[in-house]
Amino acid sequence: MPAVVLVGAQWGDEGKGKIVDYISRQADMVVRHQGGSNAGHTVVVGDQEYKLHLIPSGILYPETWCVIANGVVVDPVILLEELDYLQQRGVRTDRLRISAQAHVVMPYHKQLDRLQEGARGAAKLGTTGRGIGPAYMDKAARTGLRVADLLNPADFAARLREALEEKNRLFRAYEAPGWDFDQLYQEFLDYGQRLKPYVTNTSVVINRALDENKRVLFEGAQGTMLDIDHGTYPYVTSSHPVAGGACIGAGVGPTRISQVYGVVKAYTTRVGDGPFPSELEDAIGEHIRQVGAEYGTTTNRPRRIGWLDTVVLRHAVRVNGMTGLIVTRLDVLDDLERIGIVTAYRYRGQLVTDFPESLGVLEECEPVVEMVPGWRTGIGGARRYEDLPPEAREYLERIEALTGVPVRVVSVGRDRAHTIERVPLF
């Protein structure tokens, strides 16, 4: 029953796309279980670059099954664009399965996302504008539309009418234009027909694969600190990027998960607003942003940069039950003379080692930074752990000591080949 959950240990953008791609090679099935098209994965295969938002990048392997499970909110416009994009580039898509229970992101969710952000003014959350929050709001309010509804014209008509009545009332309050039933109805029924060949009960599909001892990878989107329960609320997304989210979002029991790997960027980044204690608003931060090309895949916003924060990592280790770490983008730090690691925070003179629960406290926290020597040489050619310079190994071992979790994989470049796997992942 080799089921591996991969989670982001920070605020998303840890380089999961490359790692998911790397592990997908060893997997029989890759499952997306939360989030939606707010995620963005870039995968480099030789001289080809693929950018995907919804479809697991496992689709690039001809034998791997890919599942978009019930916990995902599916924007059919984006999903169909991705299917066309992959098919045009010669990628077979017949191994994709989509949950009938997944909720649908409607155009009014995207409009509402933008209106709500606008109304928040200076207190904005910095959402991706992909309608994620409003789609999950409707799911929780039990007014959402599901993929299954798109396949049933009578049900869809009734549920869409009900939803539009409420949404158009809201849009009137925002003095914004509303939505016309006839147009949306026909458009989304058409999408349903195009998606129909892929739609099924994905919990059955995934559990059957596990029963057959297939290797299943659960690919988390975003990161632990963006989890609606365990992240820096309200500066979070509306789903559960933590490992437990895989069980709920895919319809598998917790007893079926064998390993939880946390993907950790060798430094910290964040897009969107909210407190960020290890932030570097200086030349070093700018250097890391340039070398690491730290701009959002989905929104192209410059990412905020900080030193690696092990207070955040210890929190992530705990709430995910991590069994291993995967450290990415270590090569981005190649030129630095000294590298900072945040070991704790200081709050009103007190040392804080557990991530604070209150945003107010977090805002006042000063990072306690330990400086370690850099390696000042290119490490892109390293293929075994022993090939890394001693300072790079010491940096990784310091992370292990501060988190209590072993580093299983180290990524030293963008390509599949730039990966050091110390222990087999499955």
Ligand code: IMP
């Ligand atoms: P939403 O998910 O679009 O509602 O955005 C909520 C917060 O999550 C914002 O701070 C976004 O920048 C952040 N976010 C959402 N998806 C991602 C992602 O894939 N990577 C990094 N940040 C993300």
